[in-house]
Amino acid sequence: xxxxxxxxxxxxxxxxLWRNHRRTxxxxxxxxxxxxxxxFMTALMRGMVDDMLLNGIRSLPGEVQIHHPAYRDDPSIxxxxxxxxxxxxxxxxxxxxxxxxxxxxxxxVISSERDTRGVVLLGIEPDSEVQVSFDADTIYEGxxxxxxxxxxxxxxxxxxxxxxxxxxxRVVVMSQDPDNxxxxxxxxxxxxxxxxxxxxxxxxxxxxxxTVQKLLKLGDNVSEIAITSEDYRNVDNWYPRIKxxxxxxxxxxPWYEVDxxxxxxxxxxxxxxxxxxxxxFLALSFGLVNTLVMAVFERVREIGLMQxxxxxxxxxxxxxxxxxxxxxxxxxLLGNILAVGTVIxxxxxxxxxxxxxxxxxxGTSSMLYPALKLNDMIMANVIVIVLGLLTSIxxxxxxxxxxxxxxxxxx
Amino acid sequence: xxxxxxxxITCLISPIALSADIDPRDxxxxxxxxxxxxxxxxxxxxxxxxxxxQRSMSMxxxxxxxxxSLVRVTEPKKDAGNGTxxxxxxxxxxxxxxxxxxxxxxxxxxxxxxxxxxxxxDISKSTDIIDQYDHKLLETREQDGHTAYxxxxxxxxxxxxxxxxxxxxxRDDNILLEQQFWDQDGVLVKTMxxxxxxxxxxxxxxxxxxxxxxxxxxxxxxxxxxxxxFDVSHPDSLFTLSNLRNPRQ
Numbered sequence: 001x002x003x004x005x006x007x008x009x010x011x012x013x014x015x016x017l018w019r020n021h022r023r024t025x026x027x028x029x030x031x032x033x034x035x036x037x038x039x040f041m042t043a044l045m046r047g048m049v050d051d052m053l054l055n056g057i058r059s060l061p062g063e064v065q066i067h068h069p070a071y072r073d074d075p076s077i078x079x080x081x082x083x084x085x086x087x088x089x090x091x092x093x094x095x096x097x098x099x100x101x102x103x104x105x106x107x108x109v110i111s112s113e114r115d116t117r118g119v120v121l122l123g124i125e126p127d128s129e130v131q132v133s134f135d136a137d138t139i140y141e142g143x144x145x146x147x148x149x150x151x152x153x154x155x156x157x158x159x160x161x162x163x164x165x166x167x168x169x170r171v172v173v174m175s176q177d178p179d180n181x182x183x184x185x186x187x188x189x190x191x192x193x194x195x196x197x198x199x200x201x202x203x204x205x206x207x208x209x210x211t212v213q214k215l216l217k218l219g220d221n222v223s224e225i226a227i228t229s230e231d232y233r234n235v236d237n238w239y240p241r242i243k244x245x246x247x248x249x250x251x252x253x254p255w256y257e258v259d260x261x262x263x264x265x266x267x268x269x270x271x272x273x274x275x276x277x278x279x280x281f282l283a284l285s286f287g288l289v290n291t292l293v294m295a296v297f298e299r300v301r302e303i304g305l306m307q308x309x310x311x312x313x314x315x316x317x318x319x320x321x322x323x324x325x326x327x328x329x330x331x332x333l334l335g336n337i338l339a340v341g342t343v344i345x346x347x348x349x350x351x352x353x354x355x356x357x358x359x360x361x362x363g364t365s366s367m368l369y370p371a372l373k374l375n376d377m378i379m380a381n382v383i384v385i386v387l388g389l390l391t392s393i394x395x396x397x398x399x400x401x402x403x404x405x406x407x408x409x410x411x
Numbered sequence: 412x413x414x415x416x417x418x419x420i421t422c423l424i425s426p427i428a429l430s431a432d433i434d435p436r437d438x439x440x441x442x443x444x445x446x447x448x449x450x451x452x453x454x455x456x457x458x459x460x461x462x463x464x465q466r467s468m469s470m471x472x473x474x475x476x477x478x479x480s481l482v483r484v485t486e487p488k489k490d491a492g493n494g495t496x497x498x499x500x501x502x503x504x505x506x507x508x509x510x511x512x513x514x515x516x517x518x519x520x521x522x523x524x525x526x527x528x529x530x531x532x533d534i535s536k537s538t539d540i541i542d543q544y545d546h547k548l549l550e551t552r553e554q555d556g557h558t559a560y561x562x563x564x565x566x567x568x569x570x571x572x573x574x575x576x577x578x579x580x581x582r583d584d585n586i587l588l589e590q591q592f593w594d595q596d597g598v599l600v601k602t603m604x605x606x607x608x609x610x611x612x613x614x615x616x617x618x619x620x621x622x623x624x625x626x627x628x629x630x631x632x633x634x635x636x637x638x639x640x641f642d643v644s645h646p647d648s649l650f651t652l653s654n655l656r657n658p659r660q
Contacts (some may be wrong), residue, residue, distance in 0.1 A: 109521065113573045113594035151569070169595045172571045174520060181500065182520065184571035318653035 005155050007049025009315075012321040015093065027291045029329050032383070035335025036342070038277045038380040043343050045276070049269045051183040053232065055196060056255075056262045062101075062132055062226025064239045065258055069251045071223060072258070077106050078178050080221035081250050091245030092227065096238040099131030100227040105211045108175040109156070110205060112163035119159070121175060123212025123222075127151050134193075134230045142167045142191035146388040150208035152190030160192050167192055173205070177217045177406050185215050193270035199226070233266075277380050284384070285391045288368070292324055292395040313400035321389060328388040332381055343372045366385025427509035430451045435546040435562040438581055450475040451612075459527050460630045468525070479650045484525070493525065496655045502531060512652055513657040521561060528601070528622045541651070543570035544577070558583040574600075584619050599625050611640040 017024050032040070066088075066178060068079035084092065092100050104123030109116060118365060124134070126145040134144070145154060153171065155163075165171055167189055173183040195201045212218065227242060229235065235254040245254040256263025303316060352370040451474045458467045469486035471554045483494040492507035500516040544564035552559050562579045566572035574597035580588040590603040601624045605617035616636060623631030648654055 014532075111601050113592075114577075164571045165595075166640075170568075170571050170573065170575075174518065174571070180514070184520075186569045186571050186573075188567065188568065361656055 007096075009322055010326075012319060013326055016323055017326055020295070020298075021260065023291060023294065025286060027327060028334065028356075030284060030287045031308045031328060031331025032334040032338060033334055033378060034293070035384060036278050036338045037279045038338065038384075039339035039372070039377055040342055040370070042045055042273050042276060042376045043339075043372045045269070046272065046371040046376065047369045049142070049265060050164050050394070053054065053262055053266060054185065056259060056302035062228055063232050063235050063255045064229075064242055064252065065255070066225040066227075066242075066246050066250050066252045067223070069249075070111050072251070074106065075105065075223070076217070077176060077216055077223075079291055080104070080178075080218060081225070083220045083222055084225060087247075088242070088245045089244050094241060094372040095237060096229045096234075097227055098229055099128055099130045100124050100225060101128035102222040102225045103129065103163070104207070104209055104216065104218060104221075105223040106175050106203070106212075106216065108173050109174050110159070110163065110171055112165040112169070112171050115270055117162055117202070119161065120203050121173060121212065122204055122206050123209040124148070124206055125209050132226050138193045138195055139191045140194045144191050144193075145206060145208055148208045149210040150190070151187070151211055153187035154191040154193060154206040156198075157194045157264065158198050158203065160189070160200070164188065164264050173207070173215075175216060179217075181368075183215050183217070188362065219237075273376055278387075280388040281383060281387055283388065286292075288327075289387055289394060291327075291393050292320065292392050293398075295323070296395045299399075300402065300407050302408045303402055304404045304410070307402065309406035309407060317393075317396045317400040320399050321392055323398070324392035325385075325389060328385055332384055336377065336381070337378075340372065341350060343370050346370050347372075373388055420615075426515060429481055433551075433560065435560065435564075436541065437550040438562060439564075440541055440544065441585070444562075449641060450639050450643050450645055451639060452643045452645075453636055455634055455636045457525070457527060458633040458635070460629070460631050460633070468638055473645055473649055475645050475650065481650055481655065490525075492658070494565060494655050494658075495524070495564075496650060496652065497534075498650055501654060502534075510656075512656055513525070528624065528630065533622075540564060540577070543567050543572060549578070554582070554588075559588060586615060588617075601625060611636060612641050614641065 009040060066081065068081045071079040071081075102125065104121075104260075106121050108119055108121035110119050110121075111117070124145065125148045126134075127147070139154070140157065142154075145152060153173065155171075160166060163171065170188050172184055172186050172280070174182060177183045193201070213221070224247075229238065232255060235256075239252070239254050246252045256266065277401045306316065307313070345394070352369070412591050424428070429617065430469050433525075433660055446587060451472075454469070455472065456467050456469050458465065466607055468484050469487075470482055471484045471486045472480065478497070478499045480497045482586075483495065484490045484492065488509050492505075494505045496503045499514040502520075503512050504515060505512045515531055521530050523529070524534045525543050547560040547563045547565075553627070559580050559582050564577045564579060566574060573594075574592050575597065576593045578589075578593065579589075579593040586605060586608055586638045588605050591599055594600050601622065603620060603622045607617070607619040608620055609618050610616075611618060616639060617631060619635045620630050621633045648659070
């Protein structure tokens, strides 16, 4: 085997690249922009989906939830479960669980002097609830509930508008107790919150859990137990443990089964990123192939000479592939630097409030936080290199299969 | 029905002697006590008025005690048979068109009763006004040869009442002349007023009562009583779901 030493091949490829530096520069620019678009757009999409998922999980809320088996079909007061027993409490101590809370969650009606609205009444334990779902910073008037026997009510700003009521006023909350009797009670509004999504403000009202249990004659029962961890992507590692402790009588589900839409959203996103990268690459590959084909055509005589001097076709193939690899590597390097350089300054969030209403329908908020994921970057780079080399096999193959005599005679 | 009936019956009750030292709570209590234990049968017309239309319904109503009553629409034909039964804080409605008895759930309590300006809650909540409010006598005034007491009732902190206060004007013969509903900012929202008082069933009764929102003066509902009988004995079978569905009287 008489293959040129790698070093010589590298030198040849490198010099060949810069023999026509204008063409190489244009090609480099194309690869750079392509790689940048892949990584940057993926980061944007990831950011959007992450935001949607987190919003979704926070409003579900809880990454793992324990319910009465019939609760999800019929979220009525009758489908309640007992407060966590000792075994479950012990299971909830595992390190993956960062917080958990139990709540009463029933459909209810809230009315003021002027209007009446259907809502979801959440009887919560404020201390643990803020760790799981409620963001106490969103209280913009008044205060959040102080403890689970707090007698006040916290409603959304939109709801306060609809009811034409305000902080410090009384409203009536009506629901049904397990015997189907009307349970109603006056509440004074102690806090008004503003959620990222206006639809949440219209849906959820918060009261102390003990107060709600008393109102609904529930005893110690709750509607759901919500558990949260550090990373919602990794619930599978620990939720079976909780499920086992919770027992057979209740339904323990991770978030992607509670809200299958969110679950499939995440799966779809992974596929979508791949498709996106490949589409950008396809556009890119035409440029790449074209550049290499041109480079080969220009050098037909040269290649013929090299063959006549004894260079093997396979070496010529490697030679061309080496050129293309160099081109791709430089392009990728520049593209990655550019992408990281544009994403990092934007990580504080991009204000897209101009189109906020439309985004809200999708369940995302008006700030877009690009999420740069190492996996996505690696995937983009690997795809570009592998497919890039594959597409350059064609011109390389043509170059390698020239007949030396014909090639030398080509003018 | 009950709340309205309470008010209605309060208006209907015959005079009782009132001492000079008046406790406003007693005033309301006495009026209600007087009505409790009594039974009645009445025929009335409900007129719903809106800026561009108006319609009337004739209905018959039976009451027994404080917690039980039945109302059935007789005219016009398309509404005939619609009924409401109240029994111990529960409320059912029946519509012959769908042939269904519906238990009125909490979510519907704030909705209008038969399309009128009365809400289901107005109709069903009764003695709440005695127990769940603090009462204060505001003034005593002479009116049409009677003494009228103006009572301010403020709901307790956790009472299931949206109003900031209610102001009741009760005549010394226990006719409720006016009931005002104020919001928590001190704005008058709606009033129920006795427009006509006459002798019916051997007693002085408010025969026309109008309920209307202050914001929309040309939208109101009027109840006018044509005939009323007191102390009628009703069979137990009257106040049952099966009787709501299949009238037997």
